[in-house]
Structure formats: C-alpha cells, structure tokens
Amino acid sequence: MNYDWQTLWFILVGTLFSGYAILDGFDLGVGALHLFVRSDKERRVFLNSIGPIWDGNEVWLVTGGGALFAAFPEVYATVFSGFYLAFMLLLVALLFRAVAIESRSKQPMKWWRNFWDASFSVSSIASSLLIGVALGNIAWGIPLGADREYAGSFLGLLKPYPLLLGVTTLALFMMHGSIYIVLKTEGPLQQRLKGWGKNTMIFFILCYAITTLATLLYVPHMLATLQRYPALFIVPVLSVLFIANIPRNVSKGQGVGAFLSSCGALLTLMALFGIGMYPDMVYSNPSPDNSLTIYNSASSLKTLRIMALMAAIGMPLVLSYTASIYWVFRGKVKIDAHSY
Amino acid sequence: MDALMLARAQFGFTIAFHYIFPPLSIGLGLNLVLMESFYYFTRKPLYLEMARFWTRIFGLIFAIGVASGIVMEFEFGTNWSTYSRFVGDVFGSALAAEGIFAFFLESGFLALLLFGWDRIGAGAHLFATFMVALGAHFSAIWIVVANSWQQTPAGYHLVGRPGGGIRAEVTDFWQAVLNPSTLSRVGHVYMGAWQAGAFAVLSVSAYYLLKKKNLEFAKACLKIALVVAAVASLLQLFSGHESAEVVSATQPAKLAAYEGHYETAPAGLYLFGWVDEKAGQTHGVALPGLLSWLVSGKSDAPVTGLNAFPPDKRPPVNFVFQTYHAMVAIGLALILIAWLGVFLWWRGALFTTRWYLAVLVGSVLLPQAANQLGWFSAEVGRQPYIVYNLMKTSDALSKAVKPGEILASLLLFGFLYLLLFILFIYLLNDKIQHGLRMKAGEGHRA
Numbered sequence: 001m002n003y004d005w006q007t008l009w010f011i012l013v014g015t016l017f018s019g020y021a022i023l024d025g026f027d028l029g030v031g032a033l034h035l036f037v038r039s040d041k042e043r044r045v046f047l048n049s050i051g052p053i054w055d056g057n058e059v060w061l062v063t064g065g066g067a068l069f070a071a072f073p074e075v076y077a078t079v080f081s082g083f084y085l086a087f088m089l090l091l092v093a094l095l096f097r098a099v100a101i102e103s104r105s106k107q108p109m110k111w112w113r114n115f116w117d118a119s120f121s122v123s124s125i126a127s128s129l130l131i132g133v134a135l136g137n138i139a140w141g142i143p144l145g146a147d148r149e150y151a152g153s154f155l156g157l158l159k160p161y162p163l164l165l166g167v168t169t170l171a172l173f174m175m176h177g178s179i180y181i182v183l184k185t186e187g188p189l190q191q192r193l194k195g196w197g198k199n200t201m202i203f204f205i206l207c208y209a210i211t212t213l214a215t216l217l218y219v220p221h222m223l224a225t226l227q228r229y230p231a232l233f234i235v236p237v238l239s240v241l242f243i244a245n246i247p248r249n250v251s252k253g254q255g256v257g258a259f260l261s262s263c264g265a266l267l268t269l270m271a272l273f274g275i276g277m278y279p280d281m282v283y284s285n286p287s288p289d290n291s292l293t294i295y296n297s298a299s300s301l302k303t304l305r306i307m308a309l310m311a312a313i314g315m316p317l318v319l320s321y322t323a324s325i326y327w328v329f330r331g332k333v334k335i336d337a338h339s340y
Numbered sequence: 341m342d343a344l345m346l347a348r349a350q351f352g353f354t355i356a357f358h359y360i361f362p363p364l365s366i367g368l369g370l371n372l373v374l375m376e377s378f379y380y381f382t383r384k385p386l387y388l389e390m391a392r393f394w395t396r397i398f399g400l401i402f403a404i405g406v407a408s409g410i411v412m413e414f415e416f417g418t419n420w421s422t423y424s425r426f427v428g429d430v431f432g433s434a435l436a437a438e439g440i441f442a443f444f445l446e447s448g449f450l451a452l453l454l455f456g457w458d459r460i461g462a463g464a465h466l467f468a469t470f471m472v473a474l475g476a477h478f479s480a481i482w483i484v485v486a487n488s489w490q491q492t493p494a495g496y497h498l499v500g501r502p503g504g505g506i507r508a509e510v511t512d513f514w515q516a517v518l519n520p521s522t523l524s525r526v527g528h529v530y531m532g533a534w535q536a537g538a539f540a541v542l543s544v545s546a547y548y549l550l551k552k553k554n555l556e557f558a559k560a561c562l563k564i565a566l567v568v569a570a571v572a573s574l575l576q577l578f579s580g581h582e583s584a585e586v587v588s589a590t591q592p593a594k595l596a597a598y599e600g601h602y603e604t605a606p607a608g609l610y611l612f613g614w615v616d617e618k619a620g621q622t623h624g625v626a627l628p629g630l631l632s633w634l635v636s637g638k639s640d641a642p643v644t645g646l647n648a649f650p651p652d653k654r655p656p657v658n659f660v661f662q663t664y665h666a667m668v669a670i671g672l673a674l675i676l677i678a679w680l681g682v683f684l685w686w687r688g689a690l691f692t693t694r695w696y697l698a699v700l701v702g703s704v705l706l707p708q709a710a711n712q713l714g715w716f717s718a719e720v721g722r723q724p725y726i727v728y729n730l731m732k733t734s735d736a737l738s739k740a741v742k743p744g745e746i747l748a749s750l751l752l753f754g755f756l757y758l759l760l761f762i763l764f765i766y767l768l769n770d771k772i773q774h775g776l777r778m779k780a781g782e783g784h785r786a
Binding site: 051053055056058064065066067068069070073076077080081087088092095101102103107147149300306307311315317321336338 | 399400403404406407408409410411413414416417418419421422424425427428429430431432433435436437438439440441443444445447448449450451452454455456457458459460499502503504507509510511513738739740741745746748749752753756760763767770
C-alpha cells in the first residue's frame with residue numbers, strides 16, 4: 001500500500017504542536033494569572049504547581065520545530081524568516097519566562113521577587129498572544145512570492161483577525177491554566193481560584209464565539225476541507241461538546257473532568273485548525289497559487305519514512321516519561337526545600 | 341555592516357553564549373552520577389550533600405542552557421532560511437532526533453533529579469540522575485551529527501528543489517549520520533564537556549579549601565573531579581589528534597589554515613606565530629616536520645598548502661591559526677594542571693599546596709575558553725562554505741529578512757544575554773557562598 005507520507009507528517013507535526021498547546025498551554029495560563037494572587041506564599045504555590053513540568057512541556061515546542069524543519073523544510077524556512085521579528089520577540093519572551101521561574105525564589109528581597117513575578121506573568125501573556133497571532137496569520141494567509149519568500153512587513157502581521165486569534169489563545173490558555181491550578185491547590189485559595197475559573201471561562205467562550213463567527217465570515221478557505229469531507233464535521237461538534245462540558249464539570253465540582261474536557265477542547269480546536277489548513281501549510285494571501293502545501297514543501301519520501309520510524313520508536317518513550325513525571329508529581333502543591 | 345555579517349554575528353553570538361552551558365551540563369552530569377553512586381553504595385551523608393549541592397548548580401546551568409537553546413532551534417530558519425531549504429531533508433532529521441531522543445529524556449528525568457529527592461527512593465533518584473546525564477550526552481551526539489554533516493557531507497545526493505534550484509536529499513541515512521567526521525568530533529566535544537564540568541567542580545572545591553570552609557566536602561569533591569579531569573584531559577589529547585587527522589583527510593584547506601601552511605611541502609607544527617595573509621607567509625616558532633608526522637606518520641610527507649586553493653576558497657587564515665593554537669595551548673595546560681594535581685595527591689600535598697589550589701580556582705575558565713576557541717576554529721575554518729564544498733555561507737542567508745531586523749535582534753539578544761550572564765554569575769556565586777547549608781529534615785527517604 002502506498003501511504004500518503006506527507007499527510008502522515010502533517011498529522012504528526014500537528015500532534016507535536018497540539019501536545020505543546022495542551023501542556024504548555026496550562027503553564028502559560030498559570031503564568032498569565034500569576035499577578036492576580038498577592039501573597040508570596042500563594043505565588044510560590046502558583047510557580048511550583050508547574051515547577052517540575054514546565055521545562056518538559058516546552059520540549060514539545062522544540063521537538064515540533066525540529067520535526068517541522070525535517071519534514072517540511074520549506075515551511076520552516078519561510079515562516080521563521082518571514083516572521084523574523086515576531087519570532088525573536090517570542091523567543092525573548094520564552095527566555096525571560098524561563099529565567100524568571102528559575103530566579104524568582106532564589107533571593108528573599110521583595111523588589112527581586114516582584115520583578116521576577118512581573119516578568120513571569122508578562123512573558124507568559126506575551127508568549128500566548130504571539131503564538132495566537134502567528135497561528136492567526138497562518139490561517140488568514142500571508143503574502144508569499146513565487147520564490148516562496150514572505151513578501152510583507154512586520155506590521156503587516158498585525159491584522160485584526162490574527163490579533164483576535166492572539167486574544168482568543170490567551171483566553172483559552174488562561175481558562176486551561178485556571179482549571180489546572182484549581183486541581184493543584186486546596187483550602188481557601190482553591191475556593192477563590194474557582195471563582196476566577198468562571199471568569200476565564202466566560203472570557204474564553206466570548207472570544208471563541210467571535211473567532212468562530214469571524215472565521216465563517218472572513219476566512220472561507222478554512223472551511224473548504226470540512227465542506228469536501230462532511231464526515232469531518234464530527235471534529236467541530238466534538239470541540240463544542242468539550243467546551244460545553246467544561247462548565248458542567250466545574251459546576252459539579254469535577255476538577256479532573258473539567259481539566260480533561262479542557263484538554264479535549266484544545267486538541268479538537270488544534271485539529272480543526274489543521275483540517276482548515278489542509279493541504280496547505282502556509283496559505284498565500286493574495287495569490288493562493290504561491291501557497292506552501294504539504295506536497296510542495298515536504299522533504300523526500302525517504303526522509304519522511306526514516307523520520308516516521310524514529311517517531312514510532314521515540315514517541316512511546318516520550319509518552320511514558322511524560323506520564324510517569326505527571327504521576328510522580330500528582331496531587332496538591334507542597335512547598336519543600338527543593339521548591340522554586 | 342551588510343546582512344551577511346550581521347546574520348553571522350547574531351548567530352555566532354547567540355550560539356557562543358548558549359555553548360557556555362551545555363558542556364557544563366554534560367560534564368557536571370557525569371560528576372553527579374559519580375557522586376550519587378558513591379552515596380548509593382556507601383550511604384555516607386557527605387556524598388548525598390555533594391550530590392544535592394551540585395544538583396542545585398546543575399539546575400541553574402541547565403535552565404539557562406535550555407532557555408538559550410530554544411533560540412538556536414529556530415535560528416536556522418530565521419537567519420539561514422536559504423540554507424534550511426537546501427539541507428532540511430538531511431539536517432532537520434538530526435534536530436528532530438535530538439528532540440525526540442534527548443530533550444524529552446533530559447527534561448523528564450530532570451524533574452525527578454531536581455524535585456524528586458523526597459518523592460522517590462535513592463535508587464530511583466540515582467537512575468533519574470543517570471538518565472539526565474545520558475540525555476545530555478545524546479543531545480550532543482545529534483547536534484554534532486548535524487554540524488559534522490556541514491563539515492563532511494555524506495549519504496546525500498543533489499536533486500531539484502520543489503521551489504526551484506537544488507537541494508540535498510538523503511540517500512543513506514547512516515552514512516549521513518556517521519559521516520567521516522562525526523565520531524572523532526563527538527569524542528572531542530565530550531572530552532571538552534567533561535573537562536568543563538570537572539574543572540568547575542575543582543574550582544569551587546579549591547575555593548572552599550583556600551577559604552577553609554566545608555573542608556570535608558571540598559576534599560571529597562576535589563578527588564572525584566580530579567580523576568575525571570585527569571582522564572578527560574589526557575583522552576582529549578588523543579581525541580584532538582584524531583580530529584586533526586580527519587580534518588587533514590577531509591578538509592585540507594582548514595588544516596592548512598590551522599597551521600598557516602601555504603606551500604604544499606613537509607610541514608612543521610607552530611608553537612605560536614602570526615600569519616601574514618597578504619604575503620602568504622607565517623612567522624613564528626615551529627617544530628619542523630611534526631605536522632607531517634602527526635597526520636601521516638612521516639616527518640617528510642608533504643601536507644597540502646593553502647596555495648593549492650584559490651584565495652576565495654580559503655578561510656580567514658590568521659583568525660583560525662590563532663584560535664586553533666590557543667585551543668591547543670589550553671588543552672596542554674589542562675593536562676599539566678590535572679596531572680600535577682594527581683602528583684600532589686600522590687605526595688599527600690593536594691589539599692595544602694595553596695598556590696596550586698589558587699590555580700585550580702581560576703582553571704574553570706580554561707576549558708570554557710578552549711571549547712569556544714575550538715568551535716570558532718571548526719566553524720570559521722570551514723568558510724567560505726556553510727556546507728563544505730556544497731554551499732557558500734553568502735548563499736545561505738534568509739532572503740525575506742532585512743539587515744535592520746537582524747541588527748535589532750542582535751542588539752536585543754546582546755543586551756539580554758549580558759543581563760542573563762550577570763544574573764547567572766550572581767546566582768552561581770550566591771549558591772557557592774551559601775548553598776551548602778543542609779536544611780533540617782532534609783534526609784533522604786530510604
């Protein structure tokens with residue numbers, strides 16, 4: 001049987017970035033909410049709720065980047081050179097965030113901790129926004145020349161639809177993070193956080209509704225694959241069900257259920273994004289003929305096959321480490337001598 | 341400056357900064373495995389204290405290494421997108437493999453290493469430490485594979501690129517991975533990393549001994565690290581020799597530039613010197629016939645000189661001559677320092693010879709300098725190519741990026757890394773000064 005290796009790699013790269021969105025999504029969300037708690041002890045609870053895992057979560061982004069380079073080098077080259085400054089800002093934000101997590105509790109001075117708290121939160125918010133704006137530009141389309149190079153400017157990336165997707169991504173991560181942090185806390189702090197959970201949910205659902213409407217009205221090419229393969233309609237239906245299930249779980253006090261629903265929502269939304277793009281990877285707007293598709297931007301079949309073998313060997317290992325780390329660090333946050 | 345020089349400066353600066361940290365993680369990782377193994381088998385609290393102290397230092401170094409490493413993963417695309425289109429089919433696989441096989445391993449078990457002391461047993465913790473060290477070593481393999489393919493490309497053919505032009509595609513994966521320079525260079529990088537880790541431990545331990553603080557701790561650390569330093573420094577001599585042989589066989593222009601060797605004739609080995617690139621002459625003190633002997637076993641064998649290559653296919657000669665010779669000189673100094681320590685240990689004077697301890701305190705900088713200088717030699721020595729004999733660096737640049745954007749990012753990272761470096765030194769110093777107080781209730785769950 002002759003497999004469609006390009007489609008397989010489209011799904012695999014999508015899986016890595018979805019893994020990133022689900023995992024780093026909640027720790028970016030926790031960061032975005034960080035300044036809303038005031039006391040030093042509560043902030044340490046926030047930081048340590050993601051302490052042992054944030055670093056592993058970011059590896060999904062790095063590996064996704066590596067896989068994109070290997071499987072679709074043309075996309076890697078066009079996107080990262082085209083979004084040069086925006087990407088440098090994202091890298092700076094991620095860098096600052098890592099340093100803030102590592103440094104924050106190393107010194108007792110109040111100004112020191114306030115500075116790193118602010119850095120942690122601002123860089124988490126900036127990273128979420130920038131990721132969303134990048135996705136929004138990919139969906140909306142960017143001007144590509146026949147030479148496959150980005151033909152626009154930095155300011156050209158700040159169109160309304162990408163900005164809307166940036167805000168929606170931030171809202172989604174904040175909701176995801178607030179559901180996660182409720183799982184990791186107890187007592188009065190947890191009660192207070194449950195209240196925020198409701199607010200972040202409302203914020204996200206509003207953004208979600210507006211983004212969906214804007215996509216239907218203004219980004220029709222994102223609908224083409226769904227129209228061609230009606231069976232895929234199950235994906236948007238599932239995403240609506242997952243999203244609707246979050247408030248239901250929350251009102252019944254099912255913390256784990258709410259978190260799993262939120263993960264499901266992220267996964268189906270990423271899948272919806274992938275289906276919307278397929279078979280394009282970078283849509284050229286104007287002149288769609290210059291778009292990078294999975295077929296005209298992929299590596300050779302030989303490389304795709306070798307890499308599929310690597311993924312088949314490596315990904316079960318990755319999932320087993322990830323699962324065991326989450327298992328070892330399950331339960332409520334306990335601050336001890338080794339904490340941040 | 342034009343876009344090419346800016347892109348090279350930006351990339352060189354960010355990767356040189358990054359490369360302060362991974363060798364330390366690799367080398368400290370090895371030392372941590374040894375310390376924690378001593379604890380596991382003897383159950384002496386002293387070894388546990390050592391493992392914990394160095395784990396905290398390791399955590400700081402690792403965090404900055406990861407943070408500055410994420411930048412690198414994307415800079416092939418941002419700065420060198422034309423290169424990325426050309427090599428992605430071969431080069432990208434190595435980066436993806438590094439993510440799947442090394443980074444997940446490292447980051448997963450790092451959580452247990454840093455935060456798992458009270459959650460898992462001593463055996464499981466030792467296993468986690470071992471896996472983190474192993475992950476760090478794996479990661480070096482894949483990145484050196486990728487770089488070695490740039491030096492000595494193999495296992496590929498050139499075919500039409502879907503967007504026009506040509507690109508390299510894999511024909512034999514294992515030939516590409518185990519290209520002619522991979523193995524010698526992995527060994528060379530490993531020994532450099534072991535030296536970096538061992539001399540960092542030596543430096544801190546010697547500092548404690550000079551300050552008469554934490555004496556038992558310092559002595560035990562010093563002994564373990566001295567063994568690693570002595571072994572690694574000596575192995576580095578052989579590994580360096582092997583690397584030079586491979587360079588002579590595969591990249592003759594680079595070898596000739598290392599030694600400032602212009603005429604194809606028997607060649608000596610310079611101890612130090614200066615290359616007059618305009619006149620095509622090298623002035624300095626050389627041991628006659630030694631280079632010929634080192635690369636071919638005969639002191640009168642001719643070595644290909646730079647005149648065999650047109651001037652536009654030569655690297656900047658004096659620059660690589662100087663970086664290469666400085667690296668070699670430091671390598672020899674490290675052997676001397678480490679084996680002098682072994683000698684003093686044998687004479688029972690290791691912990692009391694104060695001038696020697698003072699040398700050790702400063703010696704932490706030497707492997708760092710040698711690692712940087714070695715990479716400068718290897719990378720600048722490959723110029724004007726980004727992939728040896730296949731693609732020129734000047735053809736590899738991103739077309740969509742404007743010089744002003746690269747300058748902006750260079751300034752941004754320049755400023756940020758300066759602050760980060762100050763912060764790193766501040767936190768490191770703080771841990772060294774105060775990090776060794778075992779807090780109450782810090783016993784290990786048996």
